[in-house]
Amino acid sequence: xxxxxxxxxxxxxxxxxxxxxxxxxxxxxxxxxxxxxxxxxxxxxxxxxxxxxxxxxxxxxxxxxxxxxxxxxxxxxxxxxxxxxxxxxxxxxxxxxxxxxxxxxxxxxxxxxxxxxxxxxxxxxxxxxxxxxxxxxxxxxxxxxxx
Amino acid sequence: xxxxxxxxxxxxxxxxxxxxxxxxxxxxxxxxxxxxxxxxxxxxxxxxxxxxxxxxxxxxxxxxxxxxxxxxxxxxxxxxxxxxxxxxxxxxxxxxxxxxxxxxxxxxxxxxxxxxxxxxxxxxxxxxxxxxxxxxxxxxxxxxxxx
Amino acid sequence: xxxxxxxxxxxxxxxxxxxxxxxxxxxxxxxxxxxxxxxxxxxxxxxxxxxxxxxxxxxxxxxxxxxxxxxxxxxxxxxxxxxxxxxxxxxxxxxxxxxxxxxxxxxxxxxxxxxxxxxxxxxxxxxxxxxxxxxxxxxxxxxxxxx
Amino acid sequence: xxxxxxxxxxxxxxxxxxxxxxxxxxxxxxxxxxxxxxxxxxxxxxxxxxxxxxxxxxxxxxxxxxxxxxxxxxxxxxxxxxxxxxxxxxxxxxxxxxxxxxxxxxxxxxxxxxxxxxxxxxxxxxxxxxxxxxxxxxxxxxxxxxx
Amino acid sequence: xxxxxxxxxxxxxxxxxxxxxxxxxxxxxxxxxxxxxxxxxxxxxxxxxxxxxxxxxxxxxxxxxxxxxxxxxxxxxxxxxxxxxxxxxxxxxxxxxxxxxxxxxxxxxxxxxxxxxxxxxxxxxxxxxxxxxxxxxxxxxxxxxxx
Amino acid sequence: xxxxxxxxxxxxxxxxxxxxxxxxxxxxxxxxxxxxxxxxxxxxxxxxxxxxxxxxxxxxxxxxxxxxxxxxxxxxxxxxxxxxxxxxxxxxxxxxxxxxxxxxxxxxxxxxxxxxxxxxxxxxxxxxxxxxxxxxxxxxxxxxxxx
Numbered sequence: 001x002x003x004x005x006x007x008x009x010x011x012x013x014x015x016x017x018x019x020x021x022x023x024x025x026x027x028x029x030x031x032x033x034x035x036x037x038x039x040x041x042x043x044x045x046x047x048x049x050x051x052x053x054x055x056x057x058x059x060x061x062x063x064x065x066x067x068x069x070x071x072x073x074x075x076x077x078x079x080x081x082x083x084x085x086x087x088x089x090x091x092x093x094x095x096x097x098x099x100x101x102x103x104x105x106x107x108x109x110x111x112x113x114x115x116x117x118x119x120x121x122x123x124x125x126x127x128x129x130x131x132x133x134x135x136x137x138x139x140x141x142x143x144x145x146x147x
Numbered sequence: 148x149x150x151x152x153x154x155x156x157x158x159x160x161x162x163x164x165x166x167x168x169x170x171x172x173x174x175x176x177x178x179x180x181x182x183x184x185x186x187x188x189x190x191x192x193x194x195x196x197x198x199x200x201x202x203x204x205x206x207x208x209x210x211x212x213x214x215x216x217x218x219x220x221x222x223x224x225x226x227x228x229x230x231x232x233x234x235x236x237x238x239x240x241x242x243x244x245x246x247x248x249x250x251x252x253x254x255x256x257x258x259x260x261x262x263x264x265x266x267x268x269x270x271x272x273x274x275x276x277x278x279x280x281x282x283x284x285x286x287x288x289x290x291x292x293x294x
Numbered sequence: 295x296x297x298x299x300x301x302x303x304x305x306x307x308x309x310x311x312x313x314x315x316x317x318x319x320x321x322x323x324x325x326x327x328x329x330x331x332x333x334x335x336x337x338x339x340x341x342x343x344x345x346x347x348x349x350x351x352x353x354x355x356x357x358x359x360x361x362x363x364x365x366x367x368x369x370x371x372x373x374x375x376x377x378x379x380x381x382x383x384x385x386x387x388x389x390x391x392x393x394x395x396x397x398x399x400x401x402x403x404x405x406x407x408x409x410x411x412x413x414x415x416x417x418x419x420x421x422x423x424x425x426x427x428x429x430x431x432x433x434x435x436x437x438x439x440x441x
Numbered sequence: 442x443x444x445x446x447x448x449x450x451x452x453x454x455x456x457x458x459x460x461x462x463x464x465x466x467x468x469x470x471x472x473x474x475x476x477x478x479x480x481x482x483x484x485x486x487x488x489x490x491x492x493x494x495x496x497x498x499x500x501x502x503x504x505x506x507x508x509x510x511x512x513x514x515x516x517x518x519x520x521x522x523x524x525x526x527x528x529x530x531x532x533x534x535x536x537x538x539x540x541x542x543x544x545x546x547x548x549x550x551x552x553x554x555x556x557x558x559x560x561x562x563x564x565x566x567x568x569x570x571x572x573x574x575x576x577x578x579x580x581x582x583x584x585x586x587x588x
Numbered sequence: 589x590x591x592x593x594x595x596x597x598x599x600x601x602x603x604x605x606x607x608x609x610x611x612x613x614x615x616x617x618x619x620x621x622x623x624x625x626x627x628x629x630x631x632x633x634x635x636x637x638x639x640x641x642x643x644x645x646x647x648x649x650x651x652x653x654x655x656x657x658x659x660x661x662x663x664x665x666x667x668x669x670x671x672x673x674x675x676x677x678x679x680x681x682x683x684x685x686x687x688x689x690x691x692x693x694x695x696x697x698x699x700x701x702x703x704x705x706x707x708x709x710x711x712x713x714x715x716x717x718x719x720x721x722x723x724x725x726x727x728x729x730x731x732x733x734x735x
Numbered sequence: 736x737x738x739x740x741x742x743x744x745x746x747x748x749x750x751x752x753x754x755x756x757x758x759x760x761x762x763x764x765x766x767x768x769x770x771x772x773x774x775x776x777x778x779x780x781x782x783x784x785x786x787x788x789x790x791x792x793x794x795x796x797x798x799x800x801x802x803x804x805x806x807x808x809x810x811x812x813x814x815x816x817x818x819x820x821x822x823x824x825x826x827x828x829x830x831x832x833x834x835x836x837x838x839x840x841x842x843x844x845x846x847x848x849x850x851x852x853x854x855x856x857x858x859x860x861x862x863x864x865x866x867x868x869x870x871x872x873x874x875x876x877x878x879x880x881x882x
Contacts, residue, residue, distance in 0.1 A: 003721035005676045010714040012418045016310035016326035016367070021196045023255070025203060026365040032310035032326010036419045046680075049609045050672035055715060056613060071320040073310070084197035088152045092193075108611075124306045125330045125566060126157040127202060133150035159565045163457035163473035163514070168637045170696075172644060173512040179457040179473010183566045218467040220457070231638035235593045239634075271453045272477045272860060273598040274643060280591035297574035299529045304567040315784045317843070319791060340533075343462045344525035349568060350466060378785035382740045386781075402464070419713060420745040421790060427738035444868035446823045451861040487827075490756045491819035496862060497760060549758070600859045604751035604767040604808070614806040620751040620767010624860045659761040661751070712747045713771045 004116070007052040008040040009059050013066040017074035017085045024084075030075070035090065035121040037066060039098060040132075041107075042116040053110045061106050065097045087121050087129035095119045095131045102135060151263070154199040155187040156206050160213040164221035164232045171231075177222070182237065182268040184213060186245060187279075188254075189263040200257045208253050212244045234268045234276035242266045242278045249282060298410070301346040302334040303353050307360040311368035311379045318378075324369070329384065329415040331360060333392060334426075335401075336410040347404045355400050359391045381415050381423035389413045389425045396429060445557070448493040449481040450500050454507040458515035458526045465525075471516070476531065476562040478507060480539060481573075482548075483557040494551045502547050506538040528562050528570035536560045536572045543576060592704075595640040596628040597647050601654040605662035605673045612672075618663070623678065623709040625654060627686060628720075629695075630704040641698045649694050653685045675709050675717035683707045683719045690723060739851070742787040743775040744794050748801040752809035752820045759819075765810070770825065770856040772801060774833055775867075776842075777851040788845045796841050800832045822856045822864035830854045830866045837870060 016032040039062045041053050074085040083089065095117055102111050118132035163179040186209045188200050221232040230236065242264055249258050265279035310326040333356045335347050368379040377383065389411055396405050412426035457473040480503045482494050515526040524530065536558055543552050559573035604620040627650045629641050662673040671677065683705055690699050706720035751767040774797045776788050809820040818824065830852055837846050853867035 003719070005680070006718045007676055008716045008718075010419065012420070014321075014325050014327050014418070016324050023196050023198070023201050023203075023257075027308075029365050030310050030367040031308050031365040032328075033308050034326075034328040034418050046674075046676060049611050050674045050677045051611070052676050052717065054611050056611075059714075071323050071325040073324045086193075086197045088154055088193060088199050089197045092152070110611075124308070124328050125304065126206075126306070128155045129199065130153045130155075131150070157566065159567070161468075161472050161474050161565070163471050166637075170637050170639070170642050170644075170698075174455075176512050177457050177514045178455050178512040179475075180455050181473075181475040181565050218470050218472040220471045233634075233638045235595055235634060235640050236638045239593070271455070271475050272451065273453070273647075275596045276640065277594045277596075278591070297572070299533070300571045301529055302569045302571075313784075317784050317786070317789050317791075317845075340527075340529060343460075343464050344527045344530045345464070346529050346570065348464050350464075353567075380781075380785045382742055382781060382787050383785045386740070404464075420794075422743045423787065424741045424743075425738070444866070446827070447865045448823055449863045449865075487821075487823060490754075490758050491821045491824045492758070493823050493864065495758050497758075500861075551758075598860065600861070602762075602766050602768050602859070604765050615749075617806050618751050618808045619749050619806040620769075621749050622767075622769040622859050659764050659766040661765045712749070712769050713745065714747070 002044065004042050004044055005046060005052050006040050006042040007055060007058065008038050009055060009062055010036065010038050011059070011062050011066055012036045013070040015069060015072050015074050015085075019084045019086065021084065030073075033087075033123050035087065035123055037062065037094065038120040038122075039094070040118040040120075041111075041114045042118070043113045044115060045113075047110040047113055049110065051110055053114060054108050057107050057111065061098065061101045065094055065101065068097070087123050087127070088131065091119045091121050091129050091131040094121075095133060099133075099135050149191065151189050151191055152193060152199050153187050153189040154202060154205065155185050156202065156209055157183065157185050158206070158209050158213055159183045160217040162216060162219050162221050162232075166231045166233070168231065177220075180234075180270050182234065182270055184209065184241065185267040185269075186241070187265040187267070188258075188261045189265070190260045191262060192260070194257040194260055196257065198257055200261060201255050204254050204258065208245065208248045212241055212248065215244070234270050234274070235278065238266045238268050238276050238278035241268075242280060246280075246282050296338065298336050298338055299340060299346050300334050300336040301349060301352065302332050303349060303356055304330065304332050305353070305356050305360055306330045307364035309363060309366050309368050309379075313378045313380070315378065324367075327381075327417050329381065329417055331356065331388065332414040332416075333388070334412040334414075335405075335408045336412070337407045338409060339407070341404040341407055343404065345404055347408060348402050351401050351405065355392065355395045359388055359395065362391070363387075381417050381421070382425065385413045385415050385423050385425035388415075389427060393427075393429050443485065445483050445485055446487060446493050447481050447483040448496060448499065449479050450496065450503055451477065451479050452500070452503050452507055453477045454511040456510060456513050456515050456526075460525045460527065462525065471514075474528075474564050476528065476564055478503065478535065479561040479563075480535070481559040481561070482552075482555045483559070484554045485556060486554075488551040488554055490551065492551055494555060495549050498548050498552065502539065502542045506535055506542065509538070510534075528564050528568070529572065532560045532562050532570050532572035535562075536574060540574075540576050590632065592630050592632055593634060593640050594628050594630040595643060595646065596626050597643065597650055598624065598626050599647070599650050599654055600624045601658040603657060603660050603662050603673075607672045607674065609672065618661075621675075621711050623675065623711055625650065625682065626708040626710075627682070628706040628708075629699075629702045630706070631701045632703060633701070635698040635701055637698065639698055641702060642696050645695050645699065649686065649689045653682055653689065656685070675711050675715070676719065679707045679709050679717050679719040682709075683721060687721075687723050737779065739777050739779055740781060740787050741775050741777040742790060742793065743773050744790060744797055745771065745773050746794070746797050746801055747771045748805040750804060750807050750809050750820075754819045754821065756819065765808075768822075768858050770822065770858055772797065772829065773855040773857075774829070775853040775855075776846075776849045777853070778848045779850060780848075782845040782848055784845065786845055788849060789843050792842050792846065796833065796836045800829055800836065803832070822858050822862070823866065826854045826856050826864050826866035829856075830868060834868075834870050
């Protein structure tokens with residue numbers, strides 16, 4: 001059976017947004033949220049220093065990704081035009097940006113060993129959403145990552 | 148590698164019960180518990196509104212399922228006769244009722260896309276139990292769900 | 295030395311807002327927050343039923359107060375014109391509305407025994423604000439509460 | 442202005458009970474609860490070892506007090522006959538038993554310096570109750586504590 | 589799709605240690621940590637008593653494993669010579685000791701049904717690490733486990 | 736009755752230390768701890784910006800104070816020679832350093848309005864300690880604070 005190590009770091013961001021669609025009820029109005037974010041980095045063996053990833057780098061990269069969203073009105077961000085910035089959608093956005101950072105080498109040598117990432121956004125004490133997925137090793141070895 | 152989105156909602160219920168079997172020690176006496184329940188709904192892609200499931204419906208369905216157990220003495224419930232209503236057993240009961248609700252369409256159109264459910268019951272600050280499993284797509288498409 | 299009982303109930307609300315003043319840095323932009331609210335009701339002795347307050351009523355009243363703020367852009371609420379709706383300011387607003395509800399009798403007979411209220415708003419996993427104060431017994435007995 | 446040190450230890454107990462009175466609604470039925478208990482011991486200066494109280498003794502005494510309630514049906518306990526064992530009532534019961542233990546010297550030499558105790562019972566992720574009060578220094582010096 | 593039950597118990601330990609390698613920055617100095625440990629035991633069906641594992645035994649075994657580390661300077665433990673006792677490394681150490689206990693039968697008859705274990709160490713409110721893996725059934729049936 | 740606003744910020748630090756005295760049992764050995772710190776700043780009215788204190792400054796000042804302790808072996812710090820660096824003692828140390836920062840004006844204009852500070856250190860999921868006290872207004876107005 002497969003074995004897996006992980007390291008998780010937590011940070012948060014605070015945004016305004018509104019949703020389109022009757023399913024959202026009162027959340028169709030402009031409102032906002034604090035998202036407390038857990039970013040979990042997974043690999044099946046440890047690097048030579050005995051770590052999954054440099055936790056300092058992981059913290060910095062997560063903060064950098066979240067600062068691209070923090071203190072914003074997501075309704076005005078052109079990259080999200082026509083999309084509902086739901087908690088699950090934002091979990092995917094953050095996953096994509098973290099994995100792009102891994103491919104760029106921003107998480108260092110150990111970061112290149114990461115095989116899987118799980119991003120969880122807690123929007124209140126009673127609701128959360130997550131996205132998790134693997135990192136294609138071929139893409140990792142590629143010299144020109146796309147994202 | 149497989150990708151997965153999830154949405155989790157939290158609620159609680161409070162019951163009395165007792166257990167049968169020497170392994171339970173003092174818990175063989177009639178006692179009780181608060182169970183704080185996390186219901187996690189998983190699917191590999193988002194629906195057209197950008198959601199895993201209507202979180203309002205998910206909250207309502209979880210509350211409805213828990214209200215069938217809340218403020219009861221489980222020792223007197225005929226459906227549990229001869230069974231130990233342990234935390235892990237109750238996690239399965241709630242899983243079965245939530246997935247039956249999904250099959251009935253109680254979680255709406257988006258809810259029909261749910262592929263997997265994980266139910267976690269926190270019984271104290273130091274103990275929890277969970278059950279998770281998939282939802283058979285064939286059964287989902289069936290016109291007469293059994294449960 | 296003085297003795298005190300308390301009962302605390304928790305709920306949350308989600309708003310957009312912006313702040314005015316250089317001290318707020320990037321929070322001068324329109325952004326948002328989830329506020330997880332703890333409302334603590336205090337009295338020095340229990341009522342005849344052995345309670346501080348009917349916890350069902352306390353939960354309902356807190357929800358009613360928060361629904362007056364939930365899913366709103368506070369910048370557009372006329373009652374907050376020219377004010378910074380900081381976490382500590384909002385704690386006071388909620389305190390005022392809860393204590394007004396107590397004076398109106400919305401928390402029932404037991405609620406009339408409440409002597410002190412503390413409202414805490416958690417805006418993230420690393421920041422919170424609160425307001426607490428007493429309830430003037432004279433005002434409580436008054437037939438025409440002002441708020 | 443007054444200064445205060447405190448040490449808090451956490452433990453839990455699980456009981457069945459029912460309530461009498463229309464105010465309790467469905468909680469009039471036999472049900473149960475997990476109570477996660479925070480016992481906070483306060484004093485205005487530290488003892489010679491630099492502590493409020495021996496935390497090992499505090500943990501043991503809290504456990505002993507809770508074991509007198511744990512895995513019981515409180516409706517059958519003669520000491521609670523005719524009383525509603527609400528969360529706030531139980532906070533007071535535990536306060537009384539902890540302060541009696543302090544007077545007996547069960548918390549050691551440092552424990553005799555404790556001036557105030559606060560007991561908080563968390564009954565779910567959204568509800569808690571507490572009782573706090575002082576310890577009469579005269580009674581502490583008394584050679585025959587009553588409780 | 590595969591189904592899985594789990595039971596999780598929580599405890600903690602407190603150690604001093606230092607790390608070797610520039611990646612650790614100031615953590616190369618002798619410092620320390622509290623590790624709050626969640627040990628999750630997984631199996632695909634329940635035993636005859638309706639449990640994953642005797643939670644009392646699971647709690648005792650976790651405590652025994654952690655007491656082998658608690659209140660120690662890990663830099664002076666010969667078994668860790670030349671290793672960085674990172675959070676992820678310690679998660680694996682605890683996993684190995686828990687699964688060895690399972691193989692020895694310390695978790696009782698039900699414990700022999702455990703198929704997978706996940707160990708998570710929370711080192712602060714913003715960082716955690718984990719290790720999970722399966723338990724080889726062949727090794728389980730073996731009469732002389734190695735560890 | 737007195738009214739009070741507060742703002743709380745959270746951070747952490749990780750240290751090694753040992754204790755002297757039989758009361759500490761195994762904690763007499765060199766071990767360590769993570770301390771998650773809540774610093775609560777209190778005042779009876781809000782400043783002109785509607786805040787208790789600039790939360791950015793409060794966060795920075797708390798971080799600066801904790802960085803003076805973080806990743807250290809407290810047994811080797813000359814300032815703590817002959818003292819047991821218990822959790823309650825460290826709460827007082829941090830209180831003293833935060834209030835000195837307030838007196839120096841490090842928390843800005845709003846910070847000068849702070850009347851009371853409470854510092855809580857969580858050393859595990861089951862234990863915490865705190866120190867709280869007032870800030871002498873006379874000292875605040877003094878041109879040469881002593882600490």
